[in-house]
Amino acid sequence: MELLLKQKNKDLYSGEFEIIDNNQIIGNISFEGQLGSMEVSLNGSFYDKTFSFECTNKLFPSTKKKFRTYNILENNNVVGNIFRSMIKNSLFLRTFYFNLTYNNKEYLSYQIGLGEKTISAIYLDNNQIAQVEHNNTIINDLHNYEIYCEDKKTAYISIIIACYSYILVGYKAGQKSISSKSIAFEKTTNKYVLEKYNPNFV
DSSP: OEEEEEEEEEOSSEEEEEEEETTEEEEEEEEEEOTTOSOEEEEEEETTEEEEEEESOSSSOOOTTOEEEEEEEETTEEEEEEEEEEEEOSSSOEEEEEEEEETTEEEEEEEEEEESEEEEEEEETTEEEEEEEEESEEETTBOEEEEEESSHHHHHHHHHHHHHHIIIIIOOTTOOOSSOEEEOOEEOOOHHHHTTOOTTOO
16 A cells, blocks of 8 residues: 655644645644644544544653653544653664554654655564655655555554654645755664665565
8 A cells, every 4th residue: 555645835833744645635644833842733644543642641741751742532532642751772872763652553654864865664563564654855845755555554653653753754844845855864874773674574
């Protein structure tokens, strides 16, 4: 299954994405931030499912190994959470990853810089179930995420992780670009993370 999470617009603190499958819009995502904060509230739809993000540590940080936690809600009920965490591989080496718990299952996502694009490999029980690709050339501060996955269930998990990645990496509070182009070159050298990349997955 191939999906495109395409950003339609971005204002100073808000914006919208479309979820596209075979040129058909199958979902929408809107986000809203505020002055003086890096965090956002987010509402989305995917086929017949609606969901939202709620930041749980606006004033006080979590434990040192649990950064920027968001609850995942469906019909105003918490069904999981997502946060950034860290593995201490050695005295000087740290590995950061995203940890998503949804319906009592734990998904891990590792971001791998391959130069002109960044890959997010998504794992369940040590098996890769999806891959999200982000082009590091950004036009007008609008971000696009290509999602490759097995089915609708893994597509939904991938969308949640892509949205969280945007909040942490792509979202720039208080900035708006009308006509711009930025090019980044990201190259991962951490061998532990590189082992998570399967070039044959797609």
